[in-house]
Structure formats: structure tokens, C-alpha cells
Amino acid sequence: MRIVQLAARRPDLILSFARDTLVVVENHVIDAVSAHAQTGRDAAEAGGILIGSYRGRHIDICECTVPMPADRRLRYMFDRLDTGHDRAAKEAWRKSQRTETYVGEWHTHPEDYPSPSGLDLRTWSNVMRHHREGPVLFLIVGRRGYWAGLGCRGTVLPTQYADAEKAEIHIACQTPSGTAPFVS
Known part of the structure; x- marks a missing residue:
């Protein structure tokens, strides 16, 4: 009898939010966004969209887009302008038979432990006004x-x-100012 030992798979990132909502971010998505961390002195911000599935009140994130040629990238700003992000979400929707869709946004900040800027909060408020799926x-x-x-x-x-297995990843557990959650 031949025994095959499989390499241990690193656990996905699991985030827990009030109202009993869990978000699972698959490892390859974390790897893809982490590859764009602004480690260089003059590195520009990067960003994209998150693609996944709604499962009741939970979200499973299985794909992301990365910066594309028409995006605007500066040291302290990322503006997602390339239509390729939208096309990627539509293609995922089509290929998954209408189960995978746009579920969020990601971008980088040139700091060790980031927190949202005023521009981030205003942009997100606009995103929430236009996104009605969940x-x-x-x-x-x-x-x-x-x-x-x-x-x-x-x-x-x-x-x-929520995921003690990934203690090396530091997730902020407070709002940007340490006060109540942002309300538009």
C-alpha cells in the first residue's frame, strides 16, 4: 500500500462582524492583495474589487481583481477607473451561473496598520448607496x-x-477614529 502525504493547506482568513455575519477570504485572494502592499518608499496605492458569493448573511470571497492599466495610482490614492474590473465581475457572474458577484473593494495604504481615510469613508458611502445585493x-x-x-x-x-489560526495577520478591531461605526 502506498501512502501519500498531502501538504497542509493554510486556512482561509475568516472575519466575524456584528449581526453574526462571517466573511471567508480564500488564501489566494489574500496572497494576491498582499502582493501589492506598499513596501517601497515611492510605491503607489493599488486596489481592485472582491468577487464572491452571498450565502445567507455570510460572504465567501473567492476572487479579486488587481490594478489595471486605466486605473489611477498615486502614492496616497487609488481610483479604480479601468472597466476590466466590471467585466471581471460580470464574467464571474456568468461563469458561476449567477452565484458569484461583486462583494467588495480592496486597496492599499502606505502604512503598517492601515485605517480608513475620510476619502475612503465617502467613497464607501457611495458604494453602499449603489450596491443593493447585500x-x-x-x-x-x-x-x-x-x-x-x-x-x-x-x-x-x-x-x-474570528480566525485564531492566522494570528500573524493583524486586523483592526475598531473604527477609524476608535468611536462608533461610520454612519452615512
Whole structure:
């Protein structure tokens, strides 16, 4: 008898939010966004969309887009302008027979442990006004950690870290100012 030993698969990132909502971010998505962390002195911000499925009140994120040629990238700003992001979401919707869709946004900040800027909060407020399918995950990638918030009905709820297996990933557990969640 031949025994094959499989390499241990790194667990996916699991985020928990108030109102009993879990968000699972698959490892290859975390790897893809982390590859764009602004580690260089003059590195420009990067970003894209998150694609996944709504499963009741939970979200499973299985894909993301990365910066594309028409996007505007500066040291302290990312503007998702390339229509390729929208095409990627539509293609995922079609290929998945209408189960995978746009579920959020990600971008980088040139800081170790990021938090949302005023521009981020205004942009997210606009996203929530136009996205009616379900909650939206907002992810900010820093050099050493991440900030994650779940947008729903004009409010961005901060994460409560649910996956003890990934303790090396630091997720902010408070709102940008340390006060109540953002309300539009």
C-alpha cells in the first residue's frame, strides 16, 4: 500500500462582524492583495474589487481583481477607473451561473496598520448607496496588517477577528477614529 502525504493547506482568513455575519477570504485572494502592499518608499496605492458569493448573511470571497492599466495610482490614492474590473465581475457572474458577484473593494495604504481615510469613508458611502445585493466588504492592505469593515445600509461595521489560526495577520478591531461605526 502506498501512502501519500498531502501538504497542509493554510486556512482561509475568516472575519466575524456584528449581526453574526462571517466573511471567508480564500488564501489566494489574500496572497494576491498582499502582493501589492506598499513596501517601497515611492510605491503607489493599488486596489481592485472582491468577487464572491452571498450565502445567507455570510460572504465567501473567492476572487479579486488587481490594478489595471486605466486605473489611477498615486502614492496616497487609488481610483479604480479601468472597466476590466466590471467585466471581471460580470464574467464571474456568468461563469458561476449567477452565484458569484461583486462583494467588495480592496486597496492599499502606505502604512503598517492601515485605517480608513475620510476619502475612503465617502467613497464607501457611495458604494453602499449603489450596491443593493447585500453587505459589502471593504479591505485595506497595509505593510504589516489589514483593516476590514463590512458596509451595510450606510454603516461600516469593523471586524471582529474570528480566525485564531492566522494570528500573524493583524486586523483592526475598531473604527477609524476608535468611536462608533461610520454612519452615512
